Amino acid sequence: MPRRQNLTKRQAHVLDFIRNYVAENNLAPTLGEIGDGLGVNRVTVFEHVRALEQKGWIRTERHLSRSIELIDDNTAARGVPIYGRIAAGQPIDVVPEAERDTFDPADLFQDDKDLYMLEVHGxxxxxxxxxxxxxxxVESRQTAQPGETVVALVRGQEATLKRYYPMGKETRLEPRNSTMEPIVLPTQDVTVQGVVVGVLRQY
Known part of the structure; x- marks a missing residue:
């Protein structure tokens, strides 16, 4: 089975419609029925269904009108992966590849952004x-504007959360704590992995 990928809000709506239709009718909807139910045309439905299949949420059979098959319907349709912890002090080990959990911020952020979540340590x-x-x-991208808060990979081994200030041959990673000193490194030793777009706190 393909590795699950996160869905845009529109793709999640299509998946929710398919799930509800199957639960109520005990068979898969056609593209036309999905379009009628969501108020969109067949071309748009086809693109979303193809994306759902490519992302590992459904299977389809060509030339069959009711060929949609849900894959592992017990898994939530939406979510941003929590990859691990991020240093807000001295750099720690690089962000691990394995996902630990998921969180659904779909209503808080723009669709089609490549987002992930990190727990702050420090x-x-x-x-x-x-x-x-x-x-x-964090929005996953490799560029940032001066002063943005970034996930920075240091020397390809350690990740840290800091304000980002490129200065030509050097880059300053600046904490926002007046008791701490900035980290100044050769620019080639700093790789931007993402830019912070939101903060969540549980009280």
Missing amino acids: ESMIEDHIRDGDHVI
Whole structure:
């Protein structure tokens, strides 16, 4: 089975419709029925169904009108993967590949963004109201504007959460804690892995 990938809000709506239709009718809907139910045309439905199949949520058979088969319907349709913890003090081990959990911020952020979540470990960003134990929502990208809060990979081995200030041959990774000093490194030793777009805190 293909590795599950996260869905956009629109793709999740299509998947929810398919699940509900199967539960009520004990058979899969046609593309036309999905379109009628969601108020969209068949071309749009086809693109979403193809995306669901490519992302590992359904199977289809060509040339059959009711060929949609749900895969492992016990798994939630939406979610941002929690990859692990991120240092907000001294850098720690690089963000692990394995996912630990999922969270659904679909109503808080724009569709089609490549997002993931990290648990903050440390106090270096407290003056930006990012505290130890918080979760940051990160947009995965390799570029950032000066002053943005980024997930920075240091020397290809350690990840840290800091304000990002490129300075030509050097890059300054600046904490937002007046008791801590910035980290200044050769630019080639710093790789941007994502930019923080939100913070979540449980009280």
